[in-house]
Amino acid sequence: MSLDERYRFENFVVGAANKLAVAAANAVAHAPGAAYNPLFIYSGSGLGKTHLLIATGQLAHQVMPELTIYYATLDEFVEQLHGAIAAGRSDAFRQHFDTIDMLLLDDVQFLAGHRETQSEMLRLFNALQRTGRQIVLTSDRAPAEISDLDERLITRFSGGLIVDIGPPDYETRVAILRRKCEERGAEFEQGVVEEVARLGFSNVRELQGALNRLVACATLGQQRVTRGNVRALLGERLDASKTLTPAVSGAVGDEFSSFLHELADAVGDTIAPWRARLGEAITEWQQLGYRVDRLERALEHTDDPGVAELLAAFERDVDRLRRLSAEAASLDGAVVDGDLLRDPDRVDEAEALVARVVTGAGPLPAPRPELSHAAFEAGPSNQLAVHASGEVVEEPGRKYNPLYVHGPAGVGKTHLLHAIGGELVNASGGAMRVACLGAHQFVDELIAALQEGAIERWRARYRDVDALLLDDVQQCAGTERAQEELFHLFNNLYADGKQIVVAGDRPPRALDGIDERLRSRFGGGLVVEIRPPDRELRARLFARALADGDAAADPELVEYLAARPATSVTELLATVSRLRQAATISDAAITPAFARAELEGTTLAAAPTLARGAVGIDAFFLDREKVVWEWPDLSGLASEELR
Amino acid sequence: MWAAVLRHPQPDPAVSLVNYATREITCKIVYYGPGRSGKTTNLHYIYQRVPDARRGNMVSLATQTDRTLFFDFLPLDLGSISGFTTRLQLYTVPGQVYYHTTRKLVLQGADGVVFVADSQARQLEENIESMQDLHANLAEQGVDVRGIPLVIQYNKRDLPSDLILDVAELDDALNFREVPSFAADALHGTGVFETLRGISEFVLKRLSANAPATEVAAR
Numbered sequence: 001m002s003l004d005e006r007y008r009f010e011n012f013v014v015g016a017a018n019k020l021a022v023a024a025a026n027a028v029a030h031a032p033g034a035a036y037n038p039l040f041i042y043s044g045s046g047l048g049k050t051h052l053l054i055a056t057g058q059l060a061h062q063v064m065p066e067l068t069i070y071y072a073t074l075d076e077f078v079e080q081l082h083g084a085i086a087a088g089r090s091d092a093f094r095q096h097f098d099t100i101d102m103l104l105l106d107d108v109q110f111l112a113g114h115r116e117t118q119s120e121m122l123r124l125f126n127a128l129q130r131t132g133r134q135i136v137l138t139s140d141r142a143p144a145e146i147s148d149l150d151e152r153l154i155t156r157f158s159g160g161l162i163v164d165i166g167p168p169d170y171e172t173r174v175a176i177l178r179r180k181c182e183e184r185g186a187e188f189e190q191g192v193v194e195e196v197a198r199l200g201f202s203n204v205r206e207l208q209g210a211l212n213r214l215v216a217c218a219t220l221g222q223q224r225v226t227r228g229n230v231r232a233l234l235g236e237r238l239d240a241s242k243t244l245t246p247a248v249s250g251a252v253g254d255e256f257s258s259f260l261h262e263l264a265d266a267v268g269d270t271i272a273p274w275r276a277r278l279g280e281a282i283t284e285w286q287q288l289g290y291r292v293d294r295l296e297r298a299l300e301h302t303d304d305p306g307v308a309e310l311l312a313a314f315e316r317d318v319d320r321l322r323r324l325s326a327e328a329a330s331l332d333g334a335v336v337d338g339d340l341l342r343d344p345d346r347v348d349e350a351e352a353l354v355a356r357v358v359t360g361a362g363p364l365p366a367p368r369p370e371l372s373h374a375a376f377e378a379g380p381s382n383q384l385a386v387h388a389s390g391e392v393v394e395e396p397g398r399k400y401n402p403l404y405v406h407g408p409a410g411v412g413k414t415h416l417l418h419a420i421g422g423e424l425v426n427a428s429g430g431a432m433r434v435a436c437l438g439a440h441q442f443v444d445e446l447i448a449a450l451q452e453g454a455i456e457r458w459r460a461r462y463r464d465v466d467a468l469l470l471d472d473v474q475q476c477a478g479t480e481r482a483q484e485e486l487f488h489l490f491n492n493l494y495a496d497g498k499q500i501v502v503a504g505d506r507p508p509r510a511l512d513g514i515d516e517r518l519r520s521r522f523g524g525g526l527v528v529e530i531r532p533p534d535r536e537l538r539a540r541l542f543a544r545a546l547a548d549g550d551a552a553a554d555p556e557l558v559e560y561l562a563a564r565p566a567t568s569v570t571e572l573l574a575t576v577s578r579l580r581q582a583a584t585i586s587d588a589a590i591t592p593a594f595a596r597a598e599l600e601g602t603t604l605a606a607a608p609t610l611a612r613g614a615v616g617i618d619a620f621f622l623d624r625e626k627v628v629w630e631w632p633d634l635s636g637l638a639s640e641e642l643r
Numbered sequence: 644m645w646a647a648v649l650r651h652p653q654p655d656p657a658v659s660l661v662n663y664a665t666r667e668i669t670c671k672i673v674y675y676g677p678g679r680s681g682k683t684t685n686l687h688y689i690y691q692r693v694p695d696a697r698r699g700n701m702v703s704l705a706t707q708t709d710r711t712l713f714f715d716f717l718p719l720d721l722g723s724i725s726g727f728t729t730r731l732q733l734y735t736v737p738g739q740v741y742y743h744t745t746r747k748l749v750l751q752g753a754d755g756v757v758f759v760a761d762s763q764a765r766q767l768e769e770n771i772e773s774m775q776d777l778h779a780n781l782a783e784q785g786v787d788v789r790g791i792p793l794v795i796q797y798n799k800r801d802l803p804s805d806l807i808l809d810v811a812e813l814d815d816a817l818n819f820r821e822v823p824s825f826a827a828d829a830l831h832g833t834g835v836f837e838t839l840r841g842i843s844e845f846v847l848k849r850l851s852a853n854a855p856a857t858e859v860a861a862r
Contacts (some may be wrong), residue, residue: 069768092653153694211681254692255692255832255836256692256693256694256697256836257839258669258836259836259839260724262721262840262844263721263724263729263843263844263847264724264725266844266847266848267668267724267725267727267729267841267847268724269847269848270661270668270847270850271725271726271727272850275663275725276725276726277726278726279666279723279726279727280725281726282666282726283666283723283726296664296666297717299663299664299666300663300664332819380861415726
C-alpha cells in the first residue's frame with residue numbers, strides 16, 4: 001500500500017458541509033469492517049472525496065499497522081483487471097484481494113457501462129463483505145444515480161452508509177485558504193484570504209487555484225496582493241454573478257447582496273484586524289456550540305491582547321473538551337449534553353466530571369485475589385508458562401504480547417491468568433486497569449450491552465484497560481459479533497501497547513470456530529502450553545494442599561499421592577478434598593494408610609460411604625477455581641426480576 | 644396607540660455604534676428632507692429588496708394620503724461581518740413643517756443622515772428650508788453638522804428635465820459642504836442602494852478614522 005501522505009485527517013478542514021462524512025470516515029478508520037461497511041462518499045468534484053478516502057486509509061493504517069490496505073482509482077482497478085486477464089492471471093488478481101483488509105476505491109461512478117468490471121466488482125464486494133473487511137468508495141454521485149450500474153451493486157453500495165460532501169461554506173473556505181497558506185508558507189495581508197473566500201469558488205480545487213495565482217503574483221513580485229486588488233488579480237477567473245457574501249450566500253447578484261458585499265469591506269476597514277479575527281473566531285466557536293466568554297472579554301480590550309496566543313490556547317482547551325466529550329459519550333451521553341463540556345473556561349471541572357463518570361461506569365472484572373501468584377505452584381509441566389508470565393508482569397505489553405496459554409481443563413490456566421492479573425495490579429501499585437474474565441462473560445456482557453444500546457460504553461470500558469486477560473477463549477467459537485469485537489479490541493489494545501493474555505484449551509491454530517484473523521493474532525506473540533501436572537508438581541501441590549497451618553504434610557503421604565496419576569490440578573485437589581471429607585466423617589487423621597484405604601477402596605466403612613453419598617462429593621464443587629465463593633448481593637437483581 | 648408605537652422604535656441613546664462586548668455594529672441612519680421628497684419611498688424600495696430573514700417589520704405611520712405622520716422605521720440585519728453582527732436602523736422623519744418635534748426626536752442619536760432632496764425646481768425652497776431645519780436641529784442637539792456623516796440624494800431624477808434642476812444646480816444650492824451626493828429615482832430604485840451604501844460607508848469610515856474603540860463603545 002502506498003497512500004499519498006499529504007492526505008490526512010489533520011489537514012482536512014471540517015465544516016458543516018463535510019462534518020458527517022468526516023465523522024463516518026473516522027469511525028471506519030478506527031474500526032474497519034465494524035462501523036459502516038461499505039462507506040460510500042459522494043460529492044461534486046474538488047470537495048475532498050479523495051482526500052478523505054486516503055486519509056481514512058492513513059488513519060486505519062496508523063491505528064492498525066498490520067492492516068493491508070488497497071487504494072486505487074476505478075481506472076487503475078480496471079487497468080489492473082484487464083492486465084491480469086490479458087496475462088491469463090485473473091485468478092492471481094482475485095487472490096490478491098483475499099489478502100487485503102481494506103479496499104479504498106476512488107471514482108466508482110466510472111463503473112457505468114463496464115459490465116465485466118461490474119461483475120468482478122460484485123464478486124470482490126461479496127468476498128470482502130463476507131469476511132467483514134472494510135470497503136470505502138467514492139463517487140461524484142449517489143449509487144442510484146450511476147447510470148447503467150448493476151442493481152445488485154447499487155444495493156450493495158447502499159448497504160452501509162452513504163454520505164455526501166457539500167460545497168464549503170464561507171467560514172470553511174476561509175479555514176481552507178488559511179490552511180493552504182500555512183502549508184505553502186504564504187502570508188497575505190489582512191483581508192486577502194477572506195476576500196478570496198467571498199468569491200464564488202464552489203470547490204476546493206478552484207480555491208486552491210486562486211490562491212496559487214495570488215502566491216505566484218506575490219512571489220514573482222509582479223504586484224503586491226491586497227484585499228483591494230484580489231478581484232482584479234483573479235479577474236479572468238471570476239464570474240461576478242457567483243460572488244458570495246457571508247450574510248446572503250443564497251441571494252447572489254441582486255442589489256442587496258452587492259450592497260452587503262461592499263459594506264463588508266467598509267466594516268472590515270472599521271474593525272481592527274485583531275478584533276475581526278477574534279470576532280470571526282467567536283462566531284465560529286459559537287456556531288459549534290462552545291462558550292466564548294473568554295474571547296468576548298478579550299474583545300473589550302483597547303489593544304490587541306495577543307489574539308494569536310489567545311486563540312491557540314482556546315483551541316487547545318476546546319481540544320481537551322472534545323477528547324473529554326468523546327470519552328464521556330461512550331459512558332454517559334447525558335453528560336455530553338450538559339454545558340460543562342462546552343465551556344473552555346471550565347476544562348478542569350469537565351475533567352473532574354468525566355473522571356466521576358468513568359469511575360461510576362462500574363469496575364472491571366478484576367483478577368480474583370485467591371488465585372494469587374503465591375498460591376500457584378510451578379513445576380516442569382508449567383514452568384515455561386510461569387516463566388513467561390513473570391516476564392509479562394515485568395514488562396507488560398512489550399515482551400510477550402499476546403501471551404497465549406493453552407492446555408487441558410484444570411491444569412491451572414485460569415489460576416495463572418488471575419495470578420498474572422493480580423501481579424500486574426500489585427506491581428503498578430494498583431494503577432493498572434486490568435480486566436480478567438472468561439470468554440463466556442465477555443460474550444454475555446456484549447449481548448447485554450447490545451440489548452441496552454450501550455455498546456459504545458462497553459467498548460470504551462475494555463478499550464481503556466491496560467491489560468486484558470481472557471480465559472477459555474474457545475468459548476467464543478461460533479459467535480460473530482463477539483469475535484468481531486474481540487478482534488477490534490485486540491487491535492486497539494495491541495496498537496496501544498497494552499498487554500493481552502489469552503487462555504484456551506487448545507493451541508490457537510486448533511481453535512475451531514474462531515476467525516483466522518483472531519487465531520493468527522493469538523499466535524503472534526508467545527504461545528505456551530501447560531501440560532497435566534508432572535510428578536514433581538503433583539508432589540508440591542499435595543504438600544501445599546495437605547499442609548495444616550505451619551505443620552508440613554506427611555512426606556510419605558505426599559509421596560504416595562504424587563505417585564498416583566492425575567490429569568489435572570483440579571483432579572488432584574479433588575482428591576485432597578475427598579480425603580479431608582472422609583477423614584472428618586471418620587474422625588481420623590489422613591495418613592498414608594488412610595489415604596490408600598480411601599482411594600483404593602481397601603477398608604471402606606458403610607457409614608462414611610453413606611455420609612459421602614449424602615454430601616455428594618463431586619470434584620467440581622470442591623474446585624475453588626470453578627465455584628463462585630463470594631456471591632454478589634443479588635437482592636437488587638431479584639427485585640428487578642419481580643418487577 | 645401612536646404613542647405606544649412611538650415608544651417602541653424610539654432611538655435608545657445608550658446604543659453604541661460598535662459594541663465590542665456583544666460584537667454588534669448598529670448604525671442609525673435617518674432619512675431627512677422636505678415633505679413628499681421620497682424618504683419613505685427609499686425605505687419601501689429597500690424593504691422590497693431585502694430578503695425576509697434580513698429585515699424586521701417596517702413600522703410606517705402614514706396618513707390616508709400617504710404622508711408620513713410620525714416616522715418610518717426599518718431595521719435591517721446584515722448578518723455577521725468580520726464576526727460582528729451588523730444592523731442598520733433606517734428612519735425617516737415626517738417632512739411637514741408642523742412635525743418639528745418628531746423630527747428632533749428621530750434625529751436624536753443618529754449616526755448618519757441622508758438628506759433626500761426633491762429635484763423639482765419648484766421644490767427648491769422647501770429643500771433649502773429643510774436643510775436649514777436639519778442643521779438647526781443637529782445644532783440644538785449639540786451635534787456639529789460638519790462632523791456627522793451626511794449624504795444628499797437628489798430624488799425624482801426620472802421627471803422631465805424641464806421640471807427638475809441639474810445636479811450641479813442642486814449642489815450649488817444644498818451641498819455647500821461638498822458631501823457625497825447621489826442622483827436617484829427612488830420610485831424605481833435607481834440610486835437607492837447607492838445612497839444607502841454611501842451613508843453606511845461614510846458612517847463606518849468616520850468611526851474608524853476618528854473614534855477610538857473605547858470611546859465609541861462607551862458612547
